[in-house]
Amino acid sequence: MKIRDLPPMATLRAFEAASRLQSFTGAAEELFVTHGAVSQQVRALEAQLGVSLFVRKGKRVTNTEAGQRYARKIAAALQQLADASDEVAEQGRERRLVISTLPSFAARWLMPRIGSFIEAHPDIDLELRASTELVDLQREGVDVAIRHGSGHYPGLHVEKLMDEYYFAACSPNFNDGILPATPRELIESPLLHSSRDESWRAWLDRAGLHEVAEPTRGSRYFDSTYLLDAAIAGHGVALVRHTIALADIAEGRLVKLFDIEVPASFALFFVCTPSRLALPRVQLFRAWLLETMAAFQAEQQRIRLSAAQAGGDRRAAP
Incomplete structure (x- = not known):
């Protein structure tokens, strides 16, 4: 033919x-x-x-x-x-790096840190695409995705970045600064919910409150960024992801309540097509991301120890 x-x-x-x-x-x-x-x-x-x-x-x-x-x-x-x-x-686009990730992760984790990558590589033009939809990397011309999921992405290059976990947090000014002293007091507070993240069930079980029914009352937010903003504004207690909440904990906008952490059913992964992995701009971003993730995990451990110490001090106070 x-x-x-x-x-x-x-x-x-x-x-x-x-x-x-x-x-x-x-x-x-x-x-x-x-x-x-x-x-x-x-x-x-x-x-x-x-x-x-x-x-x-x-x-x-x-x-x-x-x-x-x-x-x-x-x-x-x-x-x-x-x-x-x-x-x-x-x-025609060897200078442009296209990154895809969730809006909450982009706003709370990536954007506060990406400046160091831009300063180190001024010849690379960054394009950040934040969406809750799972994109087709090949079809949509995406170089790198930072995905929250199981890590099962057939046909793609996948590297685990870190595990994710949740904890309960609220504004230090919530309830005029009189914060819940026990997990049972916490569930009597206004609880904030996420439509996409984990429910309160696993946290209640970790707290030993197996007999307590899954809370259904309280405000619900589709995007985790809005959930965090509501907690910071003092609207209630939220179950928050550590990757996007630790900065607010460190800067005093949020307080972690109790030393109770719930592993998430997903983790963070670096994902790209095999053909794009060898591109210089992708390799530069990958190296920066792994280094920045390692620094974040060290910071995270410091904040966890500090929060545990503060929690002990509050419990010991008369």
Whole structure:
């Protein structure tokens, strides 16, 4: 077949996605088109080639033997096109470093520290994309992601940065400065909740309050930044992530209540595509991030010891 007679690119992409996902619906969602559009493109491709590429079984589809062979070759060809496009596009953006992470982590951890990286590497233009959505690094041109998750990201380079944990905290001025003296007193206070982070259940169990039902009353915030701001403003007691709250603890805007910490169900990871790992700008950022994370963990240990000492002093006070 001559190049001018090849099926349209949109048709080949629809076929590849449907073959990989074994679903027209999944392919439609991935390509942001309708189920009918994928089905129509596949029928047109089958008509052009004169062979059946899928066996339809209700809502599920599987490749025929010919479809399997064709899918392997089309996937390889499309990947070659993607790699070639990346190589050319890279020449035009070799100075730009694109980083993706959560808004709360960007605002509370990364932005207060990133200045040292910018000063050390003025030739690199930083682009920070903060979003709660899980981005496709390859498709969206992201160099590095700092992800909160399980670390299971198939096909990507993944390095664990640190574990995450939660603790209860509030403003030192909360309740006119009369802070809860025991965990049981704490649950009688206004509690603040996060729609995305851990619930209070694990903290209550760690505090020995197994019989206490999961609290449902109190304000709820989708973004952890707003949760922290509400706690700092004295609106109640929040269960906060240590990575974004320790600066507020160190500077006295928040007080850690009790020496009770709950491990998070996720950790922080450095993530990038294997092809971008070797890029000089990515290697420079990775080295800076690992060094800065190590310094943060040392600072974190100091703050934990200081908070434990302060808690002991409060308990010993008459």
